[in-house]
Amino acid sequence: MIQRLLPFLTLIALFIILAIASPNFLTYTNLSSVARQTAVINIMALGMTMIIISGGIDLSVGSILALSGLLGTMTMEKHGIALGMVVGIVTGTACGFANGTLTTSLRINPFIVTLGTMGIFRGMALIISKGLPVHEIPPAFSYLGEGTLLHVPFVLWILLLCAVVIHVLLEHTRLGRYAFSIGSNPEAAYYAGVPVRFHTTAVYAIAGLLTGLAGMTEASRLMTGQPTGGQGYELTAIAAVVIGGGSLRGGEGSVLGTLVGAFIMGLLANGSDLLGTNPYWQQVIIGGVIILAVSFDELRKRRMSS
């Protein structure tokens, strides 16, 4: 039980250590900036949680984030914020749907499929934008990424809403249950009459939707649509899921775990900034934490099964 709480305890310990070590940590400005930075990754990671639970993986989410942010902001230039938001989210959903459909109909390992679409979506973003970022964005759009509601960053409300929805999806709906069973044993699920292809595709599409939303949030934070944005985000999202107890073998993972995982990484990055750690070392530290977290989790599982 203690080991299951380990990510939680790590997060709390990290929080306390940083609060003591840096006078600037426990300030409203700093904490809300951590929240804003982490929120984008976090929203993506929620979708990744579903995919990983269902035994899949999605390497293309960084590219999806860029493509949907780009198309969303381009639409916004001429047709307003609302339609731009819709286009961004629909783009993400469509990309996720494409990933799911390719995986299930071609029966190719999702790692390979999304490795391919990672390049395709990124290429599409660069072709459409001719490599140039979008800057003409209605100023009001910045509220999504930078605004506050009841003194709390608006993105945190969105993250909270997404987290609750995905938690309910996973724990309280048929879709979520099927995701767990497909991830745990796709053969057994198929033998039991579960519509495996439909639900697998649905999971990728939902993850795409969340990534589209994350893309719009990122665009709002930076007030630009970047065709080159989001590079490497897929790995951070996967890391958040895995640190939070998700298993790449499928069938395991939780929304709460993923949130904790993403915040651990967010705090590590913020902490090293505040303490003036060399940014190159940041990468080393975060990499080490990922390996450490997963090896603790493996140890726990092995002890449970023996």
Add this chain to the structure above:
Amino acid sequence: MLLQLKNIQKRFGGVVALRNGSLDVNAGEVHLLMGENGAGKSTLMKIVAGMLERDGGEMLWQGQGVHLHNPVEAASHGIAMVHQESLLAPHLTVAENIFLGREPRLPLGWVNRGEVIQRAARLIEDHHFPLKAEWRVEKLSPAGKQMVEICRAIQQGSSLLIFDEPTSSLSESETQEVFHIVRGLRDRNVGVIYITHRLEELRAIGDRVTVLRDGETVHSGSMSEVTTDQIIRHMVGRELTSIYSREPVQPGEEVLQVEHLTREPVLKDISFCLRAGEITGMAGLIGAGRTELCRAIFGLDPIDRGTIRIAGKPVHIRSPRDAVAQGLALIPEDRQRTGLATALPISYNLTLASLGSVSRFGILDHTAERKIAAEYTARLRIRAESSKQRAGRLSGGNQQKVAIAKWLVRGARIFLFDEPTRGIDVGAKVEVFQVMDELARGGAAILMVSSEMTELLQVADRILVMRQGRISGELPGRTTPEQIMRCAAFEVSAATTEEHPE
């Protein structure tokens, strides 16, 4: 005396797996190790083979006290284990597998491939195994794979070989082959420990027997001094009148009709029916097409020709989903791989095929699910700490009960049981039979594929026999093993089948 185990103890966390495991094996004898699942057989053998370390007790190897820390140490003493599930590298050849990790070397560490093949070929020839050194292991039958493991053990110069249920996935003729090999080893003065669940094997192969129950040795002695019934009694610790016997039932209507079903090259022109209230057995050798038939009916494999009727109406079943919608249920032979999500809780497994009935508009009703889980764990006497326990942590018998219960929850009416008692202990077998009997009495139609003839004779109302993709005979439930063997293994003349018209 080759091996002596005295009072071996082993615990996993709070669970005592062995409290008093004692056993001695002589060179040149086949020593049977019996016990229900969870009795501690595998734990004891893993300790002997160096895969686990004991917590207490004594192990004497050729009179010397030893403590093995890993399988390599065990191998250097001459102890090897032939595993239930093959531990071979499927993409390598027979020869490469035999010498895996101890390849003869050339200078600079290059593997001497010529010598590997030559020595492997000689080894295979010595034992008259139907293998070729160059064959890739993935193409071999389960029996073939075991022969490779045996070769590997012999090559290592083992003087004690442990067989963990070697015949559980083998056909009758393959089983005979394994017996032949085991006897050959015994004649070369090798000690053999042989774990089995198949009661009919005891006399055929064993010289002495040790029975474990709840982690304790409860009997040890010569096979000639003990009856099979006594062994069963030692294993279960309670009286069991013959293993099982079933009241015959008056069958009802034909529920499933299969006509001219063909799937080249495994199924040829198969016609039969299943009736409500009846348990139809299906015998045959491995490879006769019995599993393939279940798969084809259940929509897992496409069929070339033929019709399937349910309650008289022709149906098109293209996927398990279609089959489930028609009230069919398949309990596959490979529980772990296809029957259960072992990492998920029991309750999830129970409702997997019926989520529609425990959800509204896609939202799960956890209360209803808990009720179902409680009802069916009680009804099938699934022994678990709670229905939240992972299915994979149950014993084989209880896992099988979960796999079956999933279809009871669904309300299936036609059950295809493929080797329902594989790898489960005697007590659990009887419980599985009782469930099948209850189902039949409730009006379900049941097909029971089994390689254990005694089981078919005890449970089935009538027995179909398959041979080389065809139905080669239909026999009444009170037939004899000889009759079944004749249909399964030889051409049957028209006269024999006419004795038992449909």
